[in-house]
Amino acid sequence: MNELNIKYHNNFLKEVEENIEEGEWIKMCMQCGVCSGSCPLGPYWAHPPQELFMMIRAGKREQVLRSDSMWMCTSCYNCVVRCPRKLPITQIMHGIAAYANNLGMAPKIQPTRDFSILFWKNCTRTGRVNELRLTLGLYFNDGLVAGIKKGWAMRNIGLGLMRAGRLNLFELFKGHECKDQKGIHAMLKKAAEIEQRHKHLTA
């Protein structure tokens, strides 16, 4: 089938339903626009939730998955509270983002995505978040010079935290760790397997 033939047909919607958590809700949207109007970041999205749902129903696979819109969601849950059709919009936003990411279709430079990856790696390595490394990782994300500049700008806060015993420079070398790191890794692996089984990833 050519592109024209599948427009507004259920193909992409079905794919989304099969692969995205809570994706089966998308067909229930009644296009009232309350979510888009409620979202504090709505005006900055290229496609606010209502529109994303319509795009999915219109079969715009590429445009949806390559969009950076769903990455804009801050999980404030305003939309979920207000949606007259009770759609779990926040979850769906993250679901679409994760799916796009798994398919390698997510935008390459996207601050939310960058931070998410950094955070995930940071906390899954030892089972605990290493705040100093997370912060520095974020600072140096844009290169060495930018990192030094940001660090310098924040030095007083850093010193203050240190004096208050809230920041330990040795964390840089060996921070808090979970006792059973192997167990944690095994758990995460199992979770990934279950997810795979649940949603048959189509690349």
Add this chain to the structure above:
Amino acid sequence: MSEMKTAAYICQGCGIGERLSAKQMAVVAQKEGKMQLVREHAFLCSAEGVQMIRDDIEKEAVTHIMIAACSRRAKTEAFNFPDVTMTRANIREGVIWSQPEGDAAQEIMQEMADDYVRMGCAEIKKMKLPQGTPDKAQNKRILVVGGGISGLTAALESAEAGYEVLIVEKQKALGGWAARLWKRVPAKSPYTDPIDTGIVDLIASVTQHPRIKVYLNATIAQTSGAPGRFLVHIATENGAAATEEVGAIVQASGFTNYDINKLPELGGGKSQNVVDQAGLEQLAIEAARQGQPVRRPSDGGEVSSVAFIQCAGQRDESGKHLPYCSGHCCNTSIKQAMYFKDSNPGIDTVVIYTDLRTPGMGEDFYRSGQNRGVTFTKGMVSEVAAHGNSCTVKFKDIILNEDSSIEADLVVLATGQVPNSGVNIDLAEDAQAEAKPVSILNLTYRQGKDLPQLKHGLTDSHFICFPYETRRTGIYAAGPVRRPMDIAQATEDATGAALKAIQAVENASLGRAAHPRSGDLSFPIVRLEGCTQCKRCTVECPFGAIDEDEKRYPVFNESRCRRCGTCMGACPVRVISFENYSPDSIGNQIKAVDMPDEFSEKPRILVLACENDAYPALDMAGMQRKVYSAFVRVIPVRCLGSVNTVWITDALNGGWDGVMMMGCKHGDDYQCHFIKGSELANYRMGKIDDTLKQLGLETERVTTCAVAITDSARVAQLINDYAAKIQEIGMSPMKGFA
């Protein structure tokens, strides 16, 4: 009737005695009102007060009573003396409650009360006890025109209530559109799936009913008469004719689908694969009969995608198509999309709408459609292009704000309902000849063959207050002929119409009025010797109650009459009157007031208030202690339409400084209980300017305003504004001449 004996009763209760001199009112009633018996009472509506009146009726042979107490709308149960003629002077709501306390206001307030007593006494002497119309007809059979879901329901409901019923159906079988549906939108919880129409059972109950007689292949060749005695000529296809007498008529003539061929831009008439909703039902029934899924009409191929286009030729602003929404079509398209989804979930179904309107429990049904995977797209369709066995639907996606298109094997256009309402009797004859409508009822009424229409060919009814009524007493429209609707609404509508028809035959058999003066025993009486055959009454009666005889005199059909008095207002020679409401009964009140002279600085403003809305609004203004000018004297009228211009000229000649007429809103969204009354009053008053100029008076001395029953605060303001204006213009120079 025996001798008239008059009595006046002045109540002192509810503060009347404290704020006014009841003694003085009694003197006025006796000296000026010439009442034969005058009594005061501390608490007239008490058992004791009522008993006093009863005793007078029995022992003193009192026949006409005037009660000066609260409004005629209050204490109606206590002051209920059906065997005597009665009127009431509104001293409580109309005087003490609407006037400020204090000495400064005392004198003009007492004058107000005294005038109301004078007016009451003047009126009662011109009233008679209504006896009920001699036009009592006993036929209680109900004729139902149309054998679709509305007609069948009305027939069955009337028959079950014990009335004989006659159905006249044009087609060769009963069932109407409902019989041509595969399934219907659900009417019961959980409102998720299309259900059986139930029409087969309904037809069976009707045809087996001992009280229902059915004519098929039949039309109405002529209808004459009135409630309780309609004479109907029925013409059948094979040439046989029958004449039946019936008491009331339910017109359930249904609708025709808007012609799909008028929508070529949407592919209507261009391809077999573009159908209307009725066409799709036909395909679905055919497919079900063959035990197959719906096939593509052009080649019998498999259907893999269907597009539904909502509002096709409806809600049209260009003036080319139907301007209204037919109400059922969104639910119908959802239902039809389910036909496909239920036979094969893989079939893509897209509903393209601008606003999805799902009345009733349709929201649940809509969700159920979404749940099945029906795609709903907000869009405006610009074109459906058919090529080969497929169609391209071009539309603008309103959410994504882009031009788009889809391919579909089958396109369903949600066209609307066009009412089968017969001849538009308000159209000029040549326009009618052009439209070639076929009359449904073929009434012999002077005003035309069919029920009057409001707009878009839908029959006229008071949409807010009494939707089942039409402008022909004893004839009730039900179903889509009244307004577009679905099966559930039509069933309800037909039940309502059946009840109305039953009321009509019962009222007619007792010589009483139907809605809205239900139970009224008065009726218009015409003194034909004075009639100039001007035809105003026959033309203006909003209910077509008056025909003409061979000599062109009006013939009143009392049981077709609603007792609005519009004819009385129309008659230039004032030969039409009711026993208890007449040019004299009001005229006498206008003349009875004590008119202060030109230098008194006490103007007098006559308020003629419609008793349906404006008068209750004035009473409520009193209850809320809204203060209004003490210079007004209010007279309730049945309808502004009943106001005869003679009252206005009499008032002006008699030195009244201004006349205010308060009636219901008129126009397309009229509120008038008698539909045309307030409109006619406005029209007539438009002509009074000349009279005013002849008299050398300012045109502002007569004004009309629209007052709703909820306008209690506004009505006081209206009066005060007008009083200020009169003050500005100055006193009438006509005082002291009459």
